Amino acid sequence: MKLLLLILPLVGAAAHISADSISFDFADPKGVNTINFHLDALLESTSGNAKGVSGLIQYDPQNPGNTTGTLQIDTKSLYVANPRMREHLHGPTWMDVAKHPDILFTVGSLKDIDTTGNITTADVNGELTVKGVTRPVLAKATLTYLKGKLKARMGPRGPDGDILVIRTKFSINRTDYGINSGQLIDRVSDEIEISLSIAGQAPN
Template sequence: MTVAVETGLWQLDTAASTVAIKHKSIWGLVTVKGAFTAVTGQGEVRPDGSAVGTLTLTVASLDTKNPKRDTHLKGPDFFDADNHPELTFAVRSAELRDGDKVHVVGRLTARGISRPQTFTARLTGADADALTLDAEFSVDRNQFGMGWNQLGMIARLTTVTTTLRFIRTAA
């Protein structure tokens, strides 16, 4: 990505990484916030500076601070954790552009449905042993079979916010 980011294999530092969601509900009057507490990932920075990798979220780890809502979100109306226990994001290409901007192209898989997802992340820290990426992007839940919407109360788009810290593991 840059001269400061070494080529080789990188592992997600789970203690220093977060994946959170925000979603408008009750006709836009309430913002539901939550986070996935079980996230794993790895990547590779290639000699040409591009990167590839995978991020995996355990659906059962979603916590919105409301157990009843969490049970509903993990159930068949939304994530269907019993049949699809993980969400994955496969990074097909990540390239540094315009200073600290990282153009990310990949595939998001939820409920067994994969869709392309492209967004811009920001490289907020990088040295020979660690790098940190911050990103915020929107996902249309209807594209993943999560169209449940009692009385039209729930917006289609969910905002995903991440801080991902990777530690270099090998050359």
């Protein structure tokens, strides 16, 4: 019985360490978080961005391989600088933002993890949902854990806490997600290059 009483706190401590994930909120009040996209086209390549990023990522600095969570992009925030192009982009043939208000990326697992100091690089297997179509995506990502840097970023009145920066770049084919499938392939590339650099905050 005494032995059990000694072991139980140790088991509890071990469980606490393994469950030491920090939840980072990616709805950035500073408006820095941006997803950039690029499509090559015959007349003019199309570049744009989306600033409506949100979602929660659970990250354990001691064990980055346990990273889980979902990132969300508000499709209404998809932006290109030409108003006519933006109208097409938001319309039913392209992104159909009225019917599909969100793009989701769910982190599945991390492989080939390499951590040096506060920077971790890994191959992230996840699932990307666009226009209601969910497909697996593999992306090489860099995660930078900035312990205790939240106040420095948010100003003296800001909360204490940590920041997690995620950087990644990957490509998808628009026909895979029903984005103007099979149309204008000779004029607008099927491949969409996506890059993102986003920061999540975890106040203490």
